[in-house]
Amino acid sequence: xxxxxxxxxxxxxxxxxxxxxxxxxxxxxxxxxxxxxxxxxxxxxxxxxxxxxxxxxxxxxxxxxxxxxxxxxxxxxxxxxxxxxxxxxxxxxxxxxxxxxxxxxxxxxxxxxxxxxxxxxxxxxxxxxxxxxxxxxxxxxxxxxxxxxxxxxxxxxxxxxxxxxxxxxxxxxxxxxxxxxxxxxxxxxxxxxxxxxxxxxxxxxxxxxxxxxxxxxxxxxxxxxxxxxxxxxxxxxxxxxxxxxxxxxxxxxxxxxxxxxxxxxxxxxxxxxxxxxxxxxxxxxxxxxxxxxxxxxxxxxxxxxxxxxxxxxxxxxxxxxxxxxxxxxxxxxxxxxxxxxxxxxxxxxxxxxxxxxxxxxxxxxxxxxxxxxxxxxxxxxxxxxxxxxxxxxxxxxxxxxxxxxxxxxxxxxxxxxxxxxxxxxxxxxxxxxxxxxxxxxxxxxxxxxxxxxxxxxxxxxxxxxxxxxxxxxxxxxxxxxxxx
Numbered sequence: 001x002x003x004x005x006x007x008x009x010x011x012x013x014x015x016x017x018x019x020x021x022x023x024x025x026x027x028x029x030x031x032x033x034x035x036x037x038x039x040x041x042x043x044x045x046x047x048x049x050x051x052x053x054x055x056x057x058x059x060x061x062x063x064x065x066x067x068x069x070x071x072x073x074x075x076x077x078x079x080x081x082x083x084x085x086x087x088x089x090x091x092x093x094x095x096x097x098x099x100x101x102x103x104x105x106x107x108x109x110x111x112x113x114x115x116x117x118x119x120x121x122x123x124x125x126x127x128x129x130x131x132x133x134x135x136x137x138x139x140x141x142x143x144x145x146x147x148x149x150x151x152x153x154x155x156x157x158x159x160x161x162x163x164x165x166x167x168x169x170x171x172x173x174x175x176x177x178x179x180x181x182x183x184x185x186x187x188x189x190x191x192x193x194x195x196x197x198x199x200x201x202x203x204x205x206x207x208x209x210x211x212x213x214x215x216x217x218x219x220x221x222x223x224x225x226x227x228x229x230x231x232x233x234x235x236x237x238x239x240x241x242x243x244x245x246x247x248x249x250x251x252x253x254x255x256x257x258x259x260x261x262x263x264x265x266x267x268x269x270x271x272x273x274x275x276x277x278x279x280x281x282x283x284x285x286x287x288x289x290x291x292x293x294x295x296x297x298x299x300x301x302x303x304x305x306x307x308x309x310x311x312x313x314x315x316x317x318x319x320x321x322x323x324x325x326x327x328x329x330x331x332x333x334x335x336x337x338x339x340x341x342x343x344x345x346x347x348x349x350x351x352x353x354x355x356x357x358x359x360x361x362x363x364x365x366x367x368x369x370x371x372x373x374x375x376x377x378x379x380x381x382x383x384x385x386x387x388x389x390x391x392x393x394x395x396x397x398x399x400x401x402x403x404x405x406x407x408x409x410x411x412x413x414x415x416x417x418x419x420x421x422x423x424x425x426x427x428x429x430x431x432x433x434x435x436x437x438x439x440x441x442x443x444x445x446x447x448x449x450x451x452x453x454x455x456x457x458x459x460x461x462x463x464x465x466x467x468x469x470x471x472x473x474x475x476x477x478x479x480x481x482x483x484x
Contacts, residue, residue, distance in 0.1 A: 044471035046089075050463045059463055060085035062443070067450045077458040079450030081442040084463070088437060091429070092469035097441065098424040099128055099463055101414075104456035107445050108132045108395050114427045115440040119235075119283045120206035123442055124432075126425035127178050127411045132393050134413050149179065152407040161408070169406060177393035177409040182243045185275050185388035192216040193296030201314075201380065202307035202368075205284040210377065210388060212297040214273040218266065219294040224252070226260040227285045237281040238264055243274065261289075275388045277301070297384055303373035308332075310368035317382045319359040320374025321396040322447075326351045329369040337364040353447070355396070360385050395447055420461055429467075 050059035052074055062068045067079030086095070095114070103110055108131035113123030136152050143151040145161030158164040168174070171183065192214060211218075218240070226234050233254040240248040252264050280288065287307050291298075308329065323338045327348055336343040339361035343352045360382055363372065372378065375396055379385040391397060393407055414421035432439045445458055 042471060044092075045466070045468045047464065047466040049465075050084075051461070058087050059465060060087070060438075062460070073461075075460040077443065077445060077448065077460065080446060080448040081444040083440060083442050086439045086441060086465055088429075088439070088467060090469075091434075092467040093428070093430055094468045095427045095429050095432075095439070096424055096466040096468075097427065097463065098422060098466070099443070100420055100422045100461040101128070102420055102457065102459045102461070103129060103131075103445075105445075105448070105454050105458055106456065107448050107454075107458070109444075109446050110458070111444045111446075112425050113442045113444065114429075114431075115433045115442075116431050117281060118433050118435070119237075120279075120281045122206075124427060125444070126427070128423040128425065128443075129414055129421060130177055130393060130409075130411050132395075132397070132399070133177060133407060133409055133411055136399070136407060137413065140407075147410065148412045149408070149410050152409070154405040164406070164408070171390055173403060173405040175391040175393045175397060175399075175404045175407050177407065177411055179408050179410045181390060181408070183388060183390065184243065186273065187212055187214075187297075187386060190214050190297075193294065197293050197296055197298070199291040199293065199298055199380070200311075202290075202310050203280075203288040204305040204307040205286060206279075206281050207288075207304045208277060208279045208301040210297070210299050210301060210386070211276050211278065211293070211295045212274070212386070213271060213276065213295060216294060218268040218271055218276060220266045220278070221292040222264040222266075222280070223289045223291070224262050224264070224282075225287050225289050226254065227287060228260060229285050230283075232283070232285075234283055234285045236262075236264065236286055238266065239279045239281070240266065240268070241277040241279070242271070247271075247276075297386060299377040299379045299384065299386060301377055302375070303371070304378065305371045306365070306368050308369040312368070313364075313366055314380070315365065316363040316372065316378045316380060317360045317385050318356070318363060318374055318376055318378045319385060319387055320356060320361070320376035320378075321359070321398075322353055322355050322375055323361065323363065324351050324353045324373045326371040326373075327369065328371075332367045332369045334367060336366075336370070337362075339363075350451075351449075 048056060048058040050056040052070060053072060055061070062070065062075050062082045062084050064082070067077065068082045069076040069078060097112055099112065101110070110129040111125045112128055113125040116122055116124050133152070137150070140152045140154055141156045143153065143158055143161055143164070145151065149161055151158060151161050151164050165181070190212060222238065224236055235254055236252040238250045239246055248266065248268055250264050250266055252262055255262060325336055325343050325345055327333060327345055330348055333345055333348070336345065338354050339356045339358060341354045343354050345352050362382070375392065375394065377385065377387045391402065391404065393409065397404070412423070414423040429439065443460070448454065448458070
């Protein structure tokens with residue numbers, strides 16, 4: 001006897017299959033739409049949070065592992081610095097990074113930075129915490145200014161920040177943090193050099209220096225050579241800055257010649273008397289063999305890699321309150337005399353530090369291929385040492401000993417809630433270094449070393465990133481206007 005219910009069953013099965021297909025297609029459409037939305041971000045704004053409960057696709061883990069301990073709820077920073085990557089689905093203009101943290105150590109400074117030049121390994125650093133300023137703000141009078149600017153005075157003298165800037169006290173009494181003043185620094189009794197000056201010390205990679213001119217042409221000739229250790233191109237870029245900003249730049253591509261040598265000449269006449277800063281941007285494959293100049297003043301800023309093949313038994317002079325040294329070549333291991341102290345460097349890739357009791361301090365070097373750094377400048381002669389910068393409010397500053405009476409800052413004290421501090425920093429992503437859709441950030445706690453025990457802890461509870469850029473409507477409007 002035929003099954004009369006079979007057609008109804010087939011119809012019902014077909015309806016169920018159709019419903020399942022519709023649900024599956026709708027689910028697929030929703031998933032594709034979600035990914036499309038996340039890729040396009042039509043509103044031009046999106047945010048990501050990394051709270052260590054699980055891996056975050058957009059905000060990478062803190063590294064390297066020897067400097068950070070991560071569990072399911074937080075990350076403990078053991079050494080300086082630590083890094084993380086930010087992956088963005090498309091290009092954005094601004095990033096606001098908010099960090100929730102706890103710092104119970106004696107290290108007063110905590111900063112966050114965005115990599116803006118890979119060759120020079122330079123970061124745009126912004127403050128998260130400065131305990132020195134936080135403590136001074138409780139003890140000294142404060143003069144508030146616009147956009148979070150604060151003038152902190154030892155004794156009440158100025159009523160406004162503008163009044164202070166219009167009638168500056170002696171620079172030796174001023175310290176800055178996250179703030180810059182266009183200082184018209186002039187050297188007393190300076191006379192142009194009568195003879196050409198040959199700086200025949202080799203520098204590896206990027207470095208910066210100050211020079212000074214008065215009624216003379218700015219005149220520098222750089223001679224470079226390539227080590228050709230890595231297969232990548234090794235361009236060199238040189239930027240020149242006055243107190244008002246960049247005034248000149250030169251670019252030298254890697255020509256891949258047999259002798260590996262090249263020269264960059266910078267000559268500029270008619271400049272006013274004052275300090276000029278040179279920034280030489282190159283990777284570690286590039287050696288500055290020599291520099292010829294008509295200027296008599298040349299001081300390295302903060303850091304330089306004294307390349308292999310320099311003179312033996314030579315000296316540097318510095319006003320740095322803390323001198324650091326690092327060696328990558330085992331042949332350069334040994335002792336370095338710094339002022340009245342010594343750096344006994346017996347490991348490669350480890351940074352050694354010593355405080356200088358008196359400035360200027362003499363650094364006596366028996367070997368080369370050493371990375372020297374500090375919080376001041378370095379000169380090859382004591383008489384040539386000069387530093388146009390204002391003092392910086394960091395862990396090496398002795399407020400009372402150095403007779404600092406004024407601190408000017410654009411730093412905001414973190415918000416405190418239940419024992420946790422929250423601080424934010426904003427970055428211009430258009431100036432950041434983007435590689436394979438990723439930006440590189442660091443969190444720095446200067447002088448914190450993984451190999452040394454410390455009192456207290458530095459713990460990161462959460463990293464939040466808010467991105468803003470052009471909206472889809474703005475992009476379409478720009479595209480159609482361009483098409484016209």
